[in-house]
Amino acid sequence: MLLIHCPYCKETLPESEFTYAGQAHIVRPEMPSEQTDAQWEEFLFLRANPKGPHYERWRHFHGCGRFFNAVRDTVSDKFLTTYPANTPKPDLESLIGDAE
Amino acid sequence: MLHPVSQHQPGVLVASVAAQVSLCAPVARLSLRAKGDVTPLTGAFGVSLPSGIGTCAETDRLSAVRLGPDEWLMKAEVDDLPAILSAGERLYDTLPHSLVDVSGREVTLELSGPKVLDLLTLGMARDPEMIPVGDARRLNFDGVTVLLWRKAEDRFEMDIWHSFAPHILSLLKTGVAELAAEV
Numbered sequence: 001m002l003l004i005h006c007p008y009c010k011e012t013l014p015e016s017e018f019t020y021a022g023q024a025h026i027v028r029p030e031m032p033s034e035q036t037d038a039q040w041e042e043f044l045f046l047r048a049n050p051k052g053p054h055y056e057r058w059r060h061f062h063g064c065g066r067f068f069n070a071v072r073d074t075v076s077d078k079f080l081t082t083y084p085a086n087t088p089k090p091d092l093e094s095l096i097g098d099a100e
Numbered sequence: 101m102l103h104p105v106s107q108h109q110p111g112v113l114v115a116s117v118a119a120q121v122s123l124c125a126p127v128a129r130l131s132l133r134a135k136g137d138v139t140p141l142t143g144a145f146g147v148s149l150p151s152g153i154g155t156c157a158e159t160d161r162l163s164a165v166r167l168g169p170d171e172w173l174m175k176a177e178v179d180d181l182p183a184i185l186s187a188g189e190r191l192y193d194t195l196p197h198s199l200v201d202v203s204g205r206e207v208t209l210e211l212s213g214p215k216v217l218d219l220l221t222l223g224m225a226r227d228p229e230m231i232p233v234g235d236a237r238r239l240n241f242d243g244v245t246v247l248l249w250r251k252a253e254d255r256f257e258m259d260i261w262h263s264f265a266p267h268i269l270s271l272l273k274t275g276v277a278e279l280a281a282e283v
């Protein structure tokens with residue numbers, strides 16, 4: 001079982017308390033009515049599928065209930081970091097440096 | 101269908117040399133959601149709302165736990181419920197918040213005994229030992245979200261929503277008997 005650090009509870013806890021919630025940092029358009037069909041398609045349906053570090057959302061479902069963001073390596077399943085929602089993307093170079 | 105746990109009289113439901121599970125008497129339960137500076141609520145409820153998630157504050161008539169960044173749960177004497185609700189109401193204008201009576205939502209089981217930590221490991225992936233005495237945690241217990249209060253080294257209280265309580269109680273009953281076989 002994976003252990004995941006909740007940035008709100010500040011504890012590292014079993015995966016079974018968490019739910020996955022898709023790719024992170026997808027911003028809803030400021031002016032939805034000005035979007036083209038192609039832009040809507042991208043916003044609604046198109047997602048990254050990287051082999052390696054992935055910015056993604058998780059929710060501490062059976063705990064504080066909060067959504068937060070994480071960087072997880074899709075090859076090793078290792079979490080490089082977790083951080084509160086609405087905070088900037090952490091710099092990948094420094095995360096990978098930390099992990100090595 | 102299993103009959104509701106709340107139909108039992110408060111008291112011991114199952115016991116062995118290893119551990120004991122009892123049903124607690126009904127209490128008032130309040131869900132509080134608020135953001136920003138919650139100090140005015142402290143004055144209203146007579147308890148300073150705890151700041152760390154999972155930490156508790158207690159007076160002789162009320163206990164409060166912080167469940168999330170903007171969420172607290174309070175348990176109080178049933179008779180105090182109207183006073184607490186109106187204390188909150190007086191603050192709605194200055195500190196917008198949500199204070200909801202959820203007394204009818206769940207039951208509380210008290211778990212105790214020398215093997216109570218082993219009993220808890222039957223349902224939870226966390227190490228129950230890691231919960232400090234005096235704290236509480238909302239967590240996943242055999243698939244069910246419960247609130248687990250550590251009242252003493254070997255005494256816990258578990259708040260369980262009604263519809264899940266028969267399932268949790270039946271698991272605990274099995275555990276209490278099984279652990280006694282090992283003693």
Ligand SMILES: [Zn+2]
Binds near residue numbers: 060064065
């Ligand atoms: Zn959390």
